Amino acid sequence: xxxxxxxxxxxxxxxxxxxxxxxxxxxxxxxxxxxxxxxxxxxxxxxxxxxxxxxxxxxxxxxxxxxxxxxxxxxxxxxxxxxxxxxxxxxxxxxxxxxxxxxxxxxxxxxxxxxxxxx
Amino acid sequence: xxxxxxxxxxxxxxxxxxxxxxxxxxxxxxxxxxxxxxxxxxxxxxxxxxxxxxxxxxxxxxxxxxxxxxxxxxxxxxxxxxxxxxxxxxxxxxxxxxxxxxxxx
Numbered sequence: 001x002x003x004x005x006x007x008x009x010x011x012x013x014x015x016x017x018x019x020x021x022x023x024x025x026x027x028x029x030x031x032x033x034x035x036x037x038x039x040x041x042x043x044x045x046x047x048x049x050x051x052x053x054x055x056x057x058x059x060x061x062x063x064x065x066x067x068x069x070x071x072x073x074x075x076x077x078x079x080x081x082x083x084x085x086x087x088x089x090x091x092x093x094x095x096x097x098x099x100x101x102x103x104x105x106x107x108x109x110x111x112x113x114x115x116x117x118x119x
Numbered sequence: 120x121x122x123x124x125x126x127x128x129x130x131x132x133x134x135x136x137x138x139x140x141x142x143x144x145x146x147x148x149x150x151x152x153x154x155x156x157x158x159x160x161x162x163x164x165x166x167x168x169x170x171x172x173x174x175x176x177x178x179x180x181x182x183x184x185x186x187x188x189x190x191x192x193x194x195x196x197x198x199x200x201x202x203x204x205x206x207x208x209x210x211x212x213x214x215x216x217x218x219x220x221x222x223x224x
Contacts, residue, residue, distance in 0.1 A: 007135070007207045014132050015202060018178020025181040078131045082178070 001063055006073050009056050013079035016053035017086045020046040024086070024093050031093075031100045039097055046090055053083050120150045123219045124164060125200070126186065127176035130157040135207055136176075140215045151219060158182050165189045165197065172223045173197045174215075177205050198222050 023046035030039035057080075064070050127133035133155035140153040156164055158179045165173055166189060173190060175183045175197065183199050190197030204214030 004208065011132060011206045014128075015177055015205060018128065018176070018180070021178065022180045075131065075135065078129065082128065 001060075001068055001070050003071065003073065006060075006071065007075055009060050010073070010075040010079040012056040013053045014082045016049045016056070017079070017082040020049035020053065021082075021086045021089060023049065024090050027093050028096070031097055034100070034104055036097065036101060039093075039100075043090065043093060043097070046086075050083070050087060050090065057083070120152060121172075121223045122170045123151065123153045123172040123174060123223055124168065124170040125153060125155045125174045125176060126158055126161040126164070126179060126182075127155065128158055128179055130155050132178075132205075133176055136205060136212075136215060139207055139212045140219065143212050143216045144219075149220075151223065153215075153219060161186055162189055165195060166193055171195070172219060174218065175199050177202050196222050196224065 023042045027039040027042035027046065030036070030042060060070060060076075125133040125137050137153040137155040141151075144151045144153070154170070161173075161175075161179075161182060162185070164170065165186060173186065173195060175186055177200055180199065183197075187197045198218065200215065200218060204211055204218055
């Protein structure tokens with residue numbers, strides 16, 4: 001594989017991971033607004049982008065498995081870093097969505113309780 | 120000489136794009152230089168540096184709005200780089216160079 005091809009694969013991984021990260025941030029914003037439908041949608045879209053990043057990576061791994069020599073260029077290491085950190089951020093976002101939803105449930109319960117005591 | 124600055128996540132892929140775009144301008148005898156920095160330095164760069172144009176890479180779209188706002192404040196253009204102009208192949212470099220030329224004023 002030529003150096004230029006490796007760079008292109010690295011950029012594909014970086015760009016798709018970047019899109020995924022932007023969508024995770026959109027999901028976080030939606031969670032703050034308690035719009036869980038929108039946050040779930042954005043987390044799903046971010047997963048689609050991560051799959052595209054993975055696909056670029058898989059092509060590289062397949063070439064490697066077929067015996068073609070792949071130079072481990074620094075830009076590829078960097079691309080991998082983009083991908084892994086974004087995946088971790090997305091996993092965190094899913095955990096946080098559960099917490100945000102739980103907070104909303106507690107708030108709702110408290111409101112009903114308050115109504116009962118005042119009513 | 121005009122100067123453009125690419126802002127990206129860690130400043131690595133953008134360094135590569137900046138270098139290749141600068142070479143492209145050199146080959147065309149155009150007096151434009153492109154440099155790169157990380158998104159964490161972006162705000163300070165737009166406010167305080169002498170660049171004529173700021174380009175936000177596609178993988179840092181989440182910071183675009185904030186950077187555009189600062190660009191408005193200081194009267195400097197901040198533009199977003201489309202996906203197909205951020206890839207180190209000849210058509211990508213050409214797209215980036217065109218984007219710089221169109222917006223650098």
